[in-house]
Amino acid sequence: MSSIPASSFLLLAIILFCIGLYGALTKRNTVVVLISIELMLNAANINLVTFSKYGLTPNLTGHIFSLFVMAVAAAEAAVALAILIALYRNKPTILIDEMDDLKH
Amino acid sequence: MSSSGIVFSIIAICAILGGLMMITLKKVMHMTVAMILTYFSIAALYVLLTAEFVAVAQVLVYSGGITILMVFGIMLTYHKAENRDEEKVSSFRKLITFLSVATLGIVSYFLVAPVDFVAEEIxxxxxxxxxxxxxxxxxxxxxxxxxxxxxxxxxxxxxxxxxxxxxxxx
Structure with a gap:
């Protein structure tokens, strides 16, 4: 198990974070932007779990915090989709750059 | 390359493949399903890191809960939404975003490349x-x-x- 260097896990997390960031910045569909944000949170979770095994003082705290991140991500997704459905009822669009009612 | 290295490579390729499919596919429903591949790969990665409980929680919360939530979100709004409006995002903006994100990735790579902590049985x-x-x-x-x-x-x-x-x- 110890033959895999820590940096390869961190590199994978960077790649996934960059894919998520690109998706969140370029996509126009609100659901896809939400999925991209979930991917970024997942990449952060990989880092937390990696440093709970590798590092100067490895312990279980990383596992605990990744569980907390999952709980917060689930709550965020539920509230965001509720907002999306409430918005869709008033204005039938799912494109995120047309949801600018508060701006005008 | 050791056996765990090969396993890690396969998992990493699956995770990145799922992410890239999410970016490139046309239909929103396909994107959501493509993300399940990434979620499962990350769960396998947690097993490789001896975090079995987090792996099971990942499968339950992400592959189960959040994906179903997203599918319901798509179906309750505009479920036939193919990204035909995608062309409205100018390719210039896509290029600029890609360059910025790539720069972030390369800089972060040089930050993590020298990390050589040894795995310990926690x-x-x-x-x-x-x-x-x-x-x-x-x-x-x-x-x-x-x-x-x-x-x-x-x-x-x-x-x-x-x-x-x-x-x-x-």
């Missing part, structure tokens, strides 16, 4: 029991706060998504 035996013990001793207050957060999110989501009274009367 715990021998039952991880789940140890996590439960820590959760109910050291982290009892954050644990209870998370439960309140989930309750508030549940009530808030129901209140936001349900019809107003005037709206229902119309």
């Amino acid at each position: 715990f021998v035996g039952d991880h789940t029991k140890a996590i439960g013990e820590i959760l109910y001793t050291n982290y009892i207050i954050p644990f209870e706060l998370v439960s309140i957060l989930l309750l508030v999110a549940l009530i808030g989501a129901v209140l936001l998504a349900k019809k107003d009274k005037e709206e229902a009367n119309e």
